Amino acid sequence: MEDIYDVIILGAGPAGLSAGIYASRAKLKTLILNEGTVGGQVILTHEIANYPGVETTNGFKLVNTMKKQAKEFGCIIKANLNVTGINLLNKIKEIKVNGSDIYKGKTVILALGGKPRSLNIPGEDDFKGRGVSYCATCDGEFFTGKEVVVVGGGNSALEESVSLAKYASKLTVVHQFDHFQAQRHYIDMAKNNPKINFIMGSELRGIEGEASVKKVKIENLTTGQISELNTDGVFIFIGYSANVDKVKDTITLNSRSEIVVDNNMKTNIEGVYAAGDCIEKRYRQVTTAVADGTIAALSVSDYLMNSTVSKEAILN
Amino acid sequence: MLMTNLDHVESADNHKKILEENENVMICCGRMGPMCMPVYDIMEELQDNYTNVKFYDMDFDSSDAHVIRNAPECAGFMGLPFVMYYKNGKVVQAKTSIQNMDQITSVLNEQFGKPE
Numbered sequence: 001m002e003d004i005y006d007v008i009i010l011g012a013g014p015a016g017l018s019a020g021i022y023a024s025r026a027k028l029k030t031l032i033l034n035e036g037t038v039g040g041q042v043i044l045t046h047e048i049a050n051y052p053g054v055e056t057t058n059g060f061k062l063v064n065t066m067k068k069q070a071k072e073f074g075c076i077i078k079a080n081l082n083v084t085g086i087n088l089l090n091k092i093k094e095i096k097v098n099g100s101d102i103y104k105g106k107t108v109i110l111a112l113g114g115k116p117r118s119l120n121i122p123g124e125d126d127f128k129g130r131g132v133s134y135c136a137t138c139d140g141e142f143f144t145g146k147e148v149v150v151v152g153g154g155n156s157a158l159e160e161s162v163s164l165a166k167y168a169s170k171l172t173v174v175h176q177f178d179h180f181q182a183q184r185h186y187i188d189m190a191k192n193n194p195k196i197n198f199i200m201g202s203e204l205r206g207i208e209g210e211a212s213v214k215k216v217k218i219e220n221l222t223t224g225q226i227s228e229l230n231t232d233g234v235f236i237f238i239g240y241s242a243n244v245d246k247v248k249d250t251i252t253l254n255s256r257s258e259i260v261v262d263n264n265m266k267t268n269i270e271g272v273y274a275a276g277d278c279i280e281k282r283y284r285q286v287t288t289a290v291a292d293g294t295i296a297a298l299s300v301s302d303y304l305m306n307s308t309v310s311k312e313a314i315l316n
Numbered sequence: 317m318l319m320t321n322l323d324h325v326e327s328a329d330n331h332k333k334i335l336e337e338n339e340n341v342m343i344c345c346g347r348m349g350p351m352c353m354p355v356y357d358i359m360e361e362l363q364d365n366y367t368n369v370k371f372y373d374m375d376f377d378s379s380d381a382h383v384i385r386n387a388p389e390c391a392g393f394m395g396l397p398f399v400m401y402y403k404n405g406k407v408v409q410a411k412t413s414i415q416n417m418d419q420i421t422s423v424l425n426e427q428f429g430k431p432e
Contacts, residue, residue: 036354036417043354079357082417129412130412135350135351137349138350139396139413142395
């Protein structure tokens with residue numbers, strides 16, 4: 001008989017791992033498939049101080065514990081794969097991996113997470129690691145005494161700007177709006193730092209250099225005028241978008257390309273649930289992702305108890 | 317010491333010995349940070365497939381990591397991790413900043429051959 005999982009979970013961030021823990025503990029045959037590193041975006045978080053019941057920790061440690069828990073309950077986790085096909089419309093769902101391996105499941109939980117937005121401008125890829133960075137904590141020291149540009153206006157952009165200012169001689173924040181989206185605390189910290197300057201209502205149009213970054217092109221969105229600014233580095237913190245490209249043709253999305261679910265995390269397709277940062281919701285926290293994953297797994301369990309898919313599989 | 321499941325390069329002498337004793341070596345020199353951890357994770361996944369390659373990490377902040385930090389192939393690198401690929405003790409490729417599975421396997425296949 002073919003190997004059919006009770007539930008295949010796509011994604012191994014806090015939502016996917018929580019779903020994996022609950023599903024496998026409920027004795028469902030559970031498989032997690034993940035395209036990148038287990039942990040998702042939370043491994044980028046250096047300090048988590050508000051996860052209830054856990055004293056200050058970091059994202060890496062927290063998700064490693066989740067991964068260990070899921071495995072101990074019997075969940076199979078396969079990571080760093082390339083998902084090349086997703087068929088959710090039949091009763092038995094099929095996930096194709098690396099162009100050849102096919103995994104079958106009675107249900108699917110989409111815990112696809114989000115990804116950092118990139119600028120998609122000339123020079124961004126070419127200078128990655130040679131002046132273009134997405135992590136101030138990781139690469140800040142390479143910019144000691146140098147001038148840097150930070151792109152973004154949310155909490156991350158301003159918090160990382162203050163962190164980078166410890167190293168950089170001068171820092172210019174470029175933001176597309178005339179106001180910041182960050183909380184007051186972060187705005188005040190950045191504005192009170194004498195090394196930090198601001199160019200508002202503007203966007204980067206290009207990153208140029210030779211062996212490393214030398215300058216950026218900036219467009220004033222009001223006047224359309226392009227100017228150049230000499231810089232040694234560009235740090236990009238412009239938020240996240242849901243990873244829904246591979247399901248957007250079958251799953252109902254809202255206008256922000258987030259998966260629409262009901263209170264039980266059910267999508268528009270029978271047997272398909274979604275959880276975490278890829279769904280339509282206002283607050284995106286580790287705690288909310290964990291809650292979504294839990295609800296999705298419990299809903300799957302209920303669905304399998306009552307559905308004909310399960311009964312047919314048993315008869316077969 | 318980095319908290320990974322990879323073997324660690326523990327010193328400059330250890331680094332020299334590893335390169336003398338192994339034909340194909342990949343070393344990821346970094347920290348337990350968000351740009352480095354995905355690379356360690358991918359290396360852990362690949363270890364079983366690429367049996368002809370030895371995979372190691374090295375703590376970027378250890379004093380002996382100068383063997384990688386100051387390597388001429390890393391001049392101009394401004395992003396962690398620094399990833400080195402060695403064949404017969406010589407650097408055949410060096411990469412900076414985060415790399416995905418495709419980028420890493422591409423270098424491994426090109427420099428050391430595809431796994432059977």
